[in-house]
Amino acid sequence: MQNHNYTKRICLLSLFIALAIIISFIESMIPLPIPIPGIKIGLANMITMIVLYYYGFIPAIIVSLLRVIIIGIVFTNMYMMIYSLSGALLSMIIMMIALKSHLFSETMVCILGAIFHNIGQLMIAIIFFQSFSILYYFPYLVLGGLISGLLIGLFCAYIFSRYSKILKKEQAIFIEDNKKI
Amino acid sequence: MIRKIKKTDMIVLTVIIVIMMISFMIVNNHRDGQYVKITVNQQIYGEYNLHQNQIIHIHNDNTIEIKDGKVTMIQATCLQQRCIKQGSISHNGETIICLPHKTIIEVVSSKEGQYDAKS
Numbered sequence: 001m002q003n004h005n006y007t008k009r010i011c012l013l014s015l016f017i018a019l020a021i022i023i024s025f026i027e028s029m030i031p032l033p034i035p036i037p038g039i040k041i042g043l044a045n046m047i048t049m050i051v052l053y054y055y056g057f058i059p060a061i062i063v064s065l066l067r068v069i070i071i072g073i074v075f076t077n078m079y080m081m082i083y084s085l086s087g088a089l090l091s092m093i094i095m096m097i098a099l100k101s102h103l104f105s106e107t108m109v110c111i112l113g114a115i116f117h118n119i120g121q122l123m124i125a126i127i128f129f130q131s132f133s134i135l136y137y138f139p140y141l142v143l144g145g146l147i148s149g150l151l152i153g154l155f156c157a158y159i160f161s162r163y164s165k166i167l168k169k170e171q172a173i174f175i176e177d178n179k180k181i
Numbered sequence: 182m183i184r185k186i187k188k189t190d191m192i193v194l195t196v197i198i199v200i201m202m203i204s205f206m207i208v209n210n211h212r213d214g215q216y217v218k219i220t221v222n223q224q225i226y227g228e229y230n231l232h233q234n235q236i237i238h239i240h241n242d243n244t245i246e247i248k249d250g251k252v253t254m255i256q257a258t259c260l261q262q263r264c265i266k267q268g269s270i271s272h273n274g275e276t277i278i279c280l281p282h283k284t285i286i287e288v289v290s291s292k293e294g295q296y297d298a299k300s
Contacts, residue, residue: 036267076260079281103189115197125280130223133287136276139204146197 008177013051013059020047020067028075036137039144042114042152048092049110049156054171057096064088079128083121090120106160110153115145208274217252219245220285231271231288242282252277252286 024044032039044067052060068088072081095113098104104112118141125134160167219226219239226239229247236246236255243264244256253269259281267277270288277286 033266036263077281083280103187104193105187105190107186108190108193111197112193125278129220129278129283129285131220131285133274133276133285134278136208136274137278139201139208142197142201142204146201 009174012055012174013062016047016051016059016063017066017070020044020063021070023047024067024071025075034144036140036144039118039141040148042117042148045091045110045113045117045149045152046156046159048095048113049106049152050159050167052092052095052099053106053160054167055174057092060096061089061092064092083124086124087117087120090123091117106157107150107153110156111146111149114149114152115142118142118145216289217245217247218285218287218289220287222283226284228289239284240282243279243284245277245286252288254279254286257282 021044023046027041027043030041032041047067048060048064051063065085065088068081068084072078072084091113094116095109098109098112122134122138122141126132215231217229217231219228219237221239227237229235229237231247231250231252234248236244238244242258243254246253246255251269251271254264254267254277257264257279259279264277264279264284270277270286273288273290275288278284279286
């Protein structure tokens with residue numbers, strides 16, 4: 001029986017990873033007219049948010065990091081992967097803290113995640129370039145994070161309220177399975 | 182439909198917007214630059230006069246054009262071509278950054294040290 005439970009868990013998480021990768025891929029095909037390096041819509045953050053809210057921190061970080069690594073290997077190069085990785089890691093930690101503090105609504109958690117994703121990338125860029133002139137982009141990156149985080153966050157809040165029944169049901173099954181393990 | 186927006190949300194949002202405004206103001210102190218500084222891989226590639234029209238090739242990866250006091254990236258070998266889309270820069274402190282080639286093109290007001298143009 002134990003093996004069966006693990007299988008279910010692995011399947012669920014890989015399903016989310018696959019979804020996130022597909023969403024990232026679709027997003028990469030949407031051309032953005034904004035000429036600032038590192039700005040993107042961040043649609044995949046939606047999946048991370050759902051996993052974070054309903055399945056916990058560890059599954060969320062697994063989904064987020066594996067998505068970045070797979071996207072990095074398949075579609076982009078090593079440098080871009082390191083940028084995304086640092087951004088994803090920082091944004092996950094901030095989102096977890098924001099969630100655990102119970103002070104913020106879903107939208108705000110998403111906005112914070114998006115902004116700190118950009119800040120994480122900026123920090124790595126400063127280390128790579130050994131130059132602070134990149135800080136020129138800081139306000140633009142914050143603005144970008146604010147807008148994309150707001151849109152994705154509102155959409156997440158909508159999904160959470162619209163499909164709360166299904167999500168909560170799945171969550172209950174997931175927690176029960178975890179207890180068995 | 183959407184859960185209530187909390188008070189702390191608004192506080193943090195205001196703080197973020199204020200930080201953004203302040204950093205925008207710091208960044209956009211428009212003064213005309215005098216020189217174009219190119220940094221590749223953390224090393225200074227060269228400094229060029231902004232008011233002298235020329236085309237500069239950087240390691241066959243990027244090509245920038247200095248024209249009428251403005252710097253534009255006109256050709257790049259990277260995939261996303263974001264550096265080209267960044268358009269032209271002319272003010273002090275503005276930068277064009279190419280992440281894949283670790284290249285920074287920066288407008289500065291004065292020469293730092295004695296880096297002569299390699300052209």
